[in-house]
Amino acid sequence: MSNIPFPYIIRESTRARYLRFRVTLERGLEVVVPRGYDCRRIPQLLETNRDWVHHALSRVDAARVRQTNHAERSVPTQISFPSVGRTWHIELLATPSRSLSIAELSEDRLQIRGDISNISLCDVTLQRWLLQQAHEILTPLLCQLSRETGIPFAKMALRKQKTRWGSCSSRGTISLNIKLLFVEPDLLRYILIHELCHVRQMNHSPRFWKLVSVYYAPYKEAHRRLKAAWKKMPRWAA
Numbered sequence: 001m002s003n004i005p006f007p008y009i010i011r012e013s014t015r016a017r018y019l020r021f022r023v024t025l026e027r028g029l030e031v032v033v034p035r036g037y038d039c040r041r042i043p044q045l046l047e048t049n050r051d052w053v054h055h056a057l058s059r060v061d062a063a064r065v066r067q068t069n070h071a072e073r074s075v076p077t078q079i080s081f082p083s084v085g086r087t088w089h090i091e092l093l094a095t096p097s098r099s100l101s102i103a104e105l106s107e108d109r110l111q112i113r114g115d116i117s118n119i120s121l122c123d124v125t126l127q128r129w130l131l132q133q134a135h136e137i138l139t140p141l142l143c144q145l146s147r148e149t150g151i152p153f154a155k156m157a158l159r160k161q162k163t164r165w166g167s168c169s170s171r172g173t174i175s176l177n178i179k180l181l182f183v184e185p186d187l188l189r190y191i192l193i194h195e196l197c198h199v200r201q202m203n204h205s206p207r208f209w210k211l212v213s214v215y216y217a218p219y220k221e222a223h224r225r226l227k228a229a230w231k232k233m234p235r236w237a238a
């Protein structure tokens with residue numbers, strides 16, 4: 001065991017007066033040394049403090065496993081749609097049933113009942129609910145913006161996609177990503193306007209952007225924010 005080297009990062013610190021070992025969840029083992037420290041001494045010091053480092057690293061590893069399991073294998077306690085400013089608290093009700101259902105108890109309370117230990121089934125059930133919500137929320141919004149801009153569309157379709165927020169076909173079908181429910185209201189407005197403008201201009205020409213800017217001027221900023229929004233998707237909806 002004594003020959004197993006620990007991977008570590010050396011960090012020079014202007015404030016450090018002595019060498020110090022530090023173990024964190026984010027960075028693992030760090031060796032903090034004063035400026036100008038002779039780093040050839042580190043392996044020997046690691047060997048001397050082997051037990052301490054070993055224990056600290058196992059503690060951190062265990063915490064990492066716990067964190068990952070928790071994040072990946074649990075039902076959300078809350079669901080928020082920033083797009084329309086709605087939040088639901090999730091209640092779980094375990095029943096002997098092998099299936100799962102969702103009931104809206106009130107404006108801000110959802111209950112998932114059934115075999116709640118089946119996380120994959122919970123995800124699927126929530127995704128089905130999300131699709132239904134997307135239908136109820138996005139349909140009237142698109143119709144309203146269509147009236148506001150005077151741009152008609154033929155049909156609206158919903159999709160669950162990983163890289164696109166929306167699209168518009170040459171026949172005037174506007175497809176929207178159901179994950180739009182998780183973006184800010186103005187970004188949702190921007191995407192709907194963007195796709196509606198494609199009904200008039202099936203390209204990204206200067207004429208297209210001019211039309212977009214009539215209804216949504218800060219579209220360049222919206223692009224940057226939408227890129228960041230992908231990272232904020234809840235695990236169960238991904």
Ligand SMILES: [Zn+2]
Nearest residue numbers: 194198203204
């Ligand atoms: Zn486009």
